Amino acid sequence: MVLKLYGVAGWGSTNRILVILREKGVPYELHEVDTKNKEHKSAAFREKQPFGLTPYLDDDGFILYESRAISYYIAAKYANQGTQGLIPTDLKANALFQQALSNELCNFDSFARPLILGVLYQPQGVEVDHQAVDKMISALDEQLDVYDKILSKQRYLAGNELTLADLFHLTSGAVLPICGYHGLKTKPNVARWWNEISSRPSWQATK
Ligand SMILES: N[C@@H](CCC(=O)N[C@@H](CS)C(=O)NCC(=O)O)C(=O)O
Known part of the structure; x- marks a missing residue:
C-alpha cells in the first residue's frame, strides 16, 4: 500500500x-x-x-x-533505501542526533516560527508590528550565532553526517529572507551548511 x-x-x-x-x-x-x-x-x-x-x-x-x-x-x-544515515543508530551518535533534533525545535524553530507568523501570517487588516519583528530577528540571530560556533567544528548539526535534524530546518529557513532575516547567508559556517542542505535535489524539488 x-x-x-x-x-x-x-x-x-x-x-x-x-x-x-x-x-x-x-x-x-x-x-x-x-x-x-x-x-x-x-x-x-x-x-x-x-x-x-x-x-x-x-x-x-x-x-x-x-x-x-x-x-x-x-x-x-525505509532505512535501507535512499539517503543513508538520516537516523544514526550508534548509541552516542544517536544521542547527538537527539540533541540536534531538540536544537532544531527549541533553539531554531521556536524563534523562527513566531517571526514567520508575525510577518507572513498576519490576519487581514492587521499591521505588521515592526518593533516586535526587530526583536524576534535579533533573538533568532543570537541563536544562529551559536549555530555558527557549532558548525565551525563539524559539518552538520549532529556531527559530520547529514541527519533528519539538518533537513528539518529547510522549511522555516527558506522563508526567513522574506521575513527580513538573512543570517543563514551571512554567518560563514551557517552559510556553508545552509547552502549545502538547501541545494540538495530533495529540497530543490520541494521548495
Ligand atoms: N507541529 C505541527 C504543525 C502543523 C501546522 O502548524 N500546520 C499548519 C500548516 S504548516 C496548518 O495546518 N495550519 C492551518 C491552520 O492553522 O488552520 C507539524 O509539524 O505537523
Whole structure:
C-alpha cells in the first residue's frame, strides 16, 4: 500500500515530509486538504489530526500526525533505501542526533516560527508590528550565532553526517529572507551548511 499524505503542498509541515520522502525515494500519494473550506477543522479530519492542523500520514490504516514524527517514521521504515544515515543508530551518535533534533525545535524553530507568523501570517487588516519583528530577528540571530560556533567544528548539526535534524530546518529557513532575516547567508559556517542542505535535489524539488 502506497503511503498517503494528507496535507498542502507548499506549506511548511507538508514540505518537511516531502523532502524526506524524496531523500528516501519512497512512493507516496499527496491528498490535498481543502483548507479553504476548513476541511482540516472538521470532526472527520480531527479524528486523524485532533489539533485540526495539516498534515497527517495514513500508512495502510496506521495514522500519524506531527511532521517531524512522520518524517522520522518514514526514515526509519525505509532505512535501507535512499539517503543513508538520516537516523544514526550508534548509541552516542544517536544521542547527538537527539540533541540536534531538540536544537532544531527549541533553539531554531521556536524563534523562527513566531517571526514567520508575525510577518507572513498576519490576519487581514492587521499591521505588521515592526518593533516586535526587530526583536524576534535579533533573538533568532543570537541563536544562529551559536549555530555558527557549532558548525565551525563539524559539518552538520549532529556531527559530520547529514541527519533528519539538518533537513528539518529547510522549511522555516527558506522563508526567513522574506521575513527580513538573512543570517543563514551571512554567518560563514551557517552559510556553508545552509547552502549545502538547501541545494540538495530533495529540497530543490520541494521548495
Ligand atoms: N507541529 C505541527 C504543525 C502543523 C501546522 O502548524 N500546520 C499548519 C500548516 S504548516 C496548518 O495546518 N495550519 C492551518 C491552520 O492553522 O488552520 C507539524 O509539524 O505537523
